Amino acid sequence: MRSFLYIVTTLALIGLAFWAYHENYKTQEAIERTERLQREIGVARSRLSVLKAEWAYLNRPDRLRDLAELNFDRLGLLPFRPAHFGNVDQVAFPLIDPDTLEAITNSVAVSSQGGKS
Amino acid sequence: MIRTPLRPLARILDARQKGENPDAIERENIRLRHEEMRDRLRVRAEQRLLLLGIMYFCAFLVIGVRMGGLAASEAEEPRGATNGASIVAQRADIVDRKGRLLATNMETHSLYAHPHQMIEPERAAEELGKIFPELDVADLKKRFTSDRKFMWIRKKLSPEQKQAVHDIGEPGLLFGPREMRLYPNGPVAAHVLGGYGFGREGVHSAEVIGTAGIEKFADDMLRDPAREGAPLELSLDLTIQDAAEKVLYGGMKIMNAKGAASILMDVHTGEILALASLPDFDPNDRPLPALGDDPSISPLFNRAVQGVYELGSTFKIFASAQAMDLGLVNPGTMVDIRGPLRWGRHRIRDFHNYGRELSVTKVIVKSSNIGTARLAQMIGTPRQKSFLEKLGFFDVTPVELQEAKAAKPLLPPNWSELSTMTISYGHGLSASPLHLAAAYATVANGGFAVSPTLLRQNGPQHGERVLSARASEASLAMLRLVVSHPDGTASFGDVKGYAVGGKTGTADKPKPRGGYYDDKVIATFASVFPIHDPKYVLIVTLDEPEIHAAGKLRRTAGWTAVPVAAEMIERLAPLLGLRPEIEPAELAGITLTSQ
Numbered sequence: 255m256r257s258f259l260y261i262v263t264t265l266a267l268i269g270l271a272f273w274a275y276h277e278n279y280k281t282q283e284a285i286e287r288t289e290r291l292q293r294e295i296g297v298a299r300s301r302l303s304v305l306k307a308e309w310a311y312l313n314r315p316d317r318l319r320d321l322a323e324l325n326f327d328r329l330g331l332l333p334f335r336p337a338h339f340g341n342v343d344q345v346a347f348p349l350i351d352p353d354t355l356e357a358i359t360n361s362v363a364v365s366s367q368g369g370k371s
Numbered sequence: 372m373i374r375t376p377l378r379p380l381a382r383i384l385d386a387r388q389k390g391e392n393p394d395a396i397e398r399e400n401i402r403l404r405h406e407e408m409r410d411r412l413r414v415r416a417e418q419r420l421l422l423l424g425i426m427y428f429c430a431f432l433v434i435g436v437r438m439g440g441l442a443a444s445e446a447e448e449p450r451g452a453t454n455g456a457s458i459v460a461q462r463a464d465i466v467d468r469k470g471r472l473l474a475t476n477m478e479t480h481s482l483y484a485h486p487h488q489m490i491e492p493e494r495a496a497e498e499l500g501k502i503f504p505e506l507d508v509a510d511l512k513k514r515f516t517s518d519r520k521f522m523w524i525r526k527k528l529s530p531e532q533k534q535a536v537h538d539i540g541e542p543g544l545l546f547g548p549r550e551m552r553l554y555p556n557g558p559v560a561a562h563v564l565g566g567y568g569f570g571r572e573g574v575h576s577a578e579v580i581g582t583a584g585i586e587k588f589a590d591d592m593l594r595d596p597a598r599e600g601a602p603l604e605l606s607l608d609l610t611i612q613d614a615a616e617k618v619l620y621g622g623m624k625i626m627n628a629k630g631a632a633s634i635l636m637d638v639h640t641g642e643i644l645a646l647a648s649l650p651d652f653d654p655n656d657r658p659l660p661a662l663g664d665d666p667s668i669s670p671l672f673n674r675a676v677q678g679v680y681e682l683g684s685t686f687k688i689f690a691s692a693q694a695m696d697l698g699l700v701n702p703g704t705m706v707d708i709r710g711p712l713r714w715g716r717h718r719i720r721d722f723h724n725y726g727r728e729l730s731v732t733k734v735i736v737k738s739s740n741i742g743t744a745r746l747a748q749m750i751g752t753p754r755q756k757s758f759l760e761k762l763g764f765f766d767v768t769p770v771e772l773q774e775a776k777a778a779k780p781l782l783p784p785n786w787s788e789l790s791t792m793t794i795s796y797g798h799g800l801s802a803s804p805l806h807l808a809a810a811y812a813t814v815a816n817g818g819f820a821v822s823p824t825l826l827r828q829n830g831p832q833h834g835e836r837v838l839s840a841r842a843s844e845a846s847l848a849m850l851r852l853v854v855s856h857p858d859g860t861a862s863f864g865d866v867k868g869y870a871v872g873g874k875t876g877t878a879d880k881p882k883p884r885g886g887y888y889d890d891k892v893i894a895t896f897a898s899v900f901p902i903h904d905p906k907y908v909l910i911v912t913l914d915e916p917e918i919h920a921a922g923k924l925r926r927t928a929g930w931t932a933v934p935v936a937a938e939m940i941e942r943l944a945p946l947l948g949l950r951p952e953i954e955p956a957e958l959a960g961i962t963l964t965s966q
Contacts, residue, residue, distance in 0.1 A: 303476065304478070306472060307472065309472075310472035310555035311553075313471075314555055314557060315559060316556075316559075319617075334946055335945060336867070336868050336869070336941060339951060
């Protein structure tokens, strides 16, 4: 009886040692994965912030103004002034070609007066 | 262990034979036994003490080594934690009210050298000189060949520069990671943003600290890790700020002014939508502060906040508004304006002679110094003081800028009746344009105090009531007439569709050693629009403007600041989402009495 108990205990010890060894390796693997992911997140975030900064830099008012002036022939953009406000009914809607009529599915509800800016 | 008997028979018998006391033998034996026991116990105790000492020594050694290690090593993030990634940059971004970036961080590198590790110090110095023309090559050579162990070369490198330095292939040139502040819009809103510098520096990182403007004021907040990098939202609008700066710059050039400032503020919330001061600078490359007594020659000087000047006739509306609030007069009451008005040796004159008497409305429209001084006399010194204090003219503005903390208004040391009279038309009390904007906002919003702010607000921030709604309404009608009436001093400021109201002010510039210049003025136009439903107040100040117009050299605000402000309103009002509207018919009960 006693030797049986000894054998069982020894086997349990070996089993537990094996399990602990495995868990240890799994933990280390998980930590490494976290670190890798954290590094990736860090890199992605710093890249994102650089892209955001670049987007802001490319959209700085000075540059946009220069671009609008350079491309005035094509875009015809002017500084926004009070005279540019209008009513919706002043907008010339394009004439509808009967052949393409069925392609238009959603029409715009147009008020005749006092469209809000 | 063999125990020695206490009374050995042989020795006792022997002693008895000799007639000695056998008890002495027993005592002797007991003594010996005790000595033996004592020795044994001492050895054991000594061993125990030694063991305990060794244990304590080891424990303290472990703690000491660990502490030393922690103190000497670089900090490391906990490896297993998953929430560490939320802290992105050491300093939060600054964005405008629509979320557009005004200031952000960039990762870059600093360059330092370990001269003792250098292989070809002379060549390295020459190559560095080619990459960075501003470096002194001879000095670098001298320092590289000296026995220094460490030296900084540059605090910031662009990626191209870093690659070029890398290509030199010198092992003694090393890079350290750095975070730098980037202002993508260049000089736009430079005076609000301020600038940055490096605080404590190490090889692996450096503190980024604000040195001026809101970067310094909100330094703790921007660096607070508890905010997890949430951006600081300003009340500024980038588009409006930029348009305001451009129009102001054009106006400053046309009017040959030395400097200019403008403030656009929401009358109900106190939010500053645009704050411009010219000349300006690029916060990415902040110039050094000016030397000498006059800080205003430096582009770093924020005229809108730091420029404490006498603001001239723009103050007149406060006297009339208070007189109406107290019920002393109404817009139609006639005021005696025969001049010059004498007080002691002092004489108060008008710019032109406007006749014998004018109604209060006309006093404002024609900007009569004598008329306003008479109103101030009716109000009296204590009431005027308490009113101006409530409008915020006694203290620094609470705006979130480091510079504002030092811009205290200059009050007369001895507030006599003469001071009361001169202050009523804006002489003898110096304040910044921002003070004026806040006070005009109070007049325009129905009489509530507002505190100017650069942080985005969530709705009206009305403070205590300073003026009655009736006095506010009547004052607005007067401000409108200053612009819309053909005799008004600001008739160039009438922008069709936006019902502009305002008051001009032209103040002579004080000489640094006392007295006033004859040919240098500060021209200010304080305006409110649209007058029937006031939303914004716009202050435009020009420093030393001059223009040849209608055959004369003009310096007054009506010819200089007003046209600039009109252009600004025409440009900014659509961007603010205001549609040009037909003004409602003249407010009931307010009519101009002709002379």
